[in-house]
Amino acid sequence: MSSPLLSADPRRAFLADQALLGPAIKRVLQSGWYVLGQECSTFEAAFASYVGVSGCLGTSSGMDALELGLRALGLDKGDEVVVPALTSSACATAVVRAGGVPVFADVNPETLTIDPRSISNVITSRTKVLMAVHLYGHPCDMDRLLELADTHNVSIIEDCAQSHGAQWRDKPVGSFGDVAAFSFYPTKNLAALGDGGALVSDDPDLTDRANVLPQYGWRERQVSAEVGMNSRLDELQAAVLSERLSLLDERNDRRRQIAERYRAGLEGWSGALPSEHRPARSVYHQYVIRSVHRDRLGDHLPKASIAPTILYPVPLHLQDAFFGYPRAESLEVSEIATQTLLCLPAFPELLDEEVDTVVRAIHGFSERY
Numbered sequence: 001m002s003s004p005l006l007s008a009d010p011r012r013a014f015l016a017d018q019a020l021l022g023p024a025i026k027r028v029l030q031s032g033w034y035v036l037g038q039e040c041s042t043f044e045a046a047f048a049s050y051v052g053v054s055g056c057l058g059t060s061s062g063m064d065a066l067e068l069g070l071r072a073l074g075l076d077k078g079d080e081v082v083v084p085a086l087t088s089s090a091c092a093t094a095v096v097r098a099g100g101v102p103v104f105a106d107v108n109p110e111t112l113t114i115d116p117r118s119i120s121n122v123i124t125s126r127t128k129v130l131m132a133v134h135l136y137g138h139p140c141d142m143d144r145l146l147e148l149a150d151t152h153n154v155s156i157i158e159d160c161a162q163s164h165g166a167q168w169r170d171k172p173v174g175s176f177g178d179v180a181a182f183s184f185y186p187t188k189n190l191a192a193l194g195d196g197g198a199l200v201s202d203d204p205d206l207t208d209r210a211n212v213l214p215q216y217g218w219r220e221r222q223v224s225a226e227v228g229m230n231s232r233l234d235e236l237q238a239a240v241l242s243e244r245l246s247l248l249d250e251r252n253d254r255r256r257q258i259a260e261r262y263r264a265g266l267e268g269w270s271g272a273l274p275s276e277h278r279p280a281r282s283v284y285h286q287y288v289i290r291s292v293h294r295d296r297l298g299d300h301l302p303k304a305s306i307a308p309t310i311l312y313p314v315p316l317h318l319q320d321a322f323f324g325y326p327r328a329e330s331l332e333v334s335e336i337a338t339q340t341l342l343c344l345p346a347f348p349e350l351l352d353e354e355v356d357t358v359v360r361a362i363h364g365f366s367e368r369y
């Protein structure tokens with residue numbers, strides 16, 4: 001084998017799509033218009049319609065989309081936002097940047113998404129928002145989260161950075177919360193060739209409120225109505241995303257096939273495999289296995305030219321930046337997950353033979369101990 005099998009491989013994604021992307025990129029280069037133009041509005045409309053909501057705003061990144069969403073929800077200084085302890089540090093960073101206080105809840109041991117029971121334990125009168133992170137492509141239990149939000153009169157922001165096209169009860173994620181944030185980072189299920197993100201909402205008031213922030217808080221040109229950001233989706237990325245949006249469902253289907261091939265191949269293996277819990281439909285952004293021998297397995301696989309990753313190596317409450325924020329008494333599931341999980345190569349361009357190579361390497365390892 002030439003280059004190692006990565007857990008995500010943007011280069012292979014580009015090679016697969018270059019016949020579509022080349023002309024789109026050239027079209028933008030020749031247009032002379034590179035920021036906030038037709039490509040961006042066209043993509044925003046198409047993506048809102050894909051998610052099944054009325055409004056979409058392109059941003060420079062997924063983290064900006066989270067901050068923008070929280071600010072649109074009217075987060076005040078000191079308002080608490082419940083965040084899972086197992087997720088990207090972008091989640092808690094966005095809360096702090098928006099003026100809020102992250103409060104860490106544990107995740108469910110089977111789906112590794114935020115655990116509604118743990119949320120109940122940390123909700124206070126200061127809680128303003130619940131962050132539903134559909135981790136690894138698997139939707140959170142939206143029935144329970146919507147129920148909790150209703151009971152406690154709090155808002156929901158969905159983090160769909162890993163779950164473009166995933167569904168709960170046959171409805172796309174991003175259409176359940178008051179607002180939802182997406183990332184188009186090059187390894188995500190819907191990927192740009194650089195940074196990009198989007199905020200979506202079905203509430204025109206929220207989209208309106210968010211709309212002034214990405215461009216310095218301008219309501220009219222060159223006049224700031226409030227202190228905003230510079231967070232725009234550029235025309236090149238928007239054109240790339242429009243082309244790739246048309247392939248998203250087919251690519252997600254391929255991810256599901258790969259997950260099924262891993263499941264069948266790894267049946268009987270000593271560790272834990274990811275599973276899909278109905279009515280969730282996962283889009284397997286990552287294929288995450290768990291084993292008490294994770295560290296040794298992680299050292300063994302590169303010898304077979306396989307380069308797995310660990311998302312995430314440290315839960316948020318144990319990271320220096322977030323030390324001391326409120327937290328659930330027990331965050332044990334998140335802590336154990338960070339010590340046992342491993343993300344196997346899983347992207348649509350991965351070949352069946354390559355999946356089989358990974359499966360053989362894992363079985364080979366198990367037999368040696």
Ligand SMILES: *Cc1c(COP(=O)(O)O)cnc(C)c1O
Binds near residue numbers: 088184185195196197
């Ligand atoms: C990637 C990711 C983000 C951040 O997105 P960026 O575009 O890199 O800012 C936030 N949350 C989750 C769950 C992610 O996977």
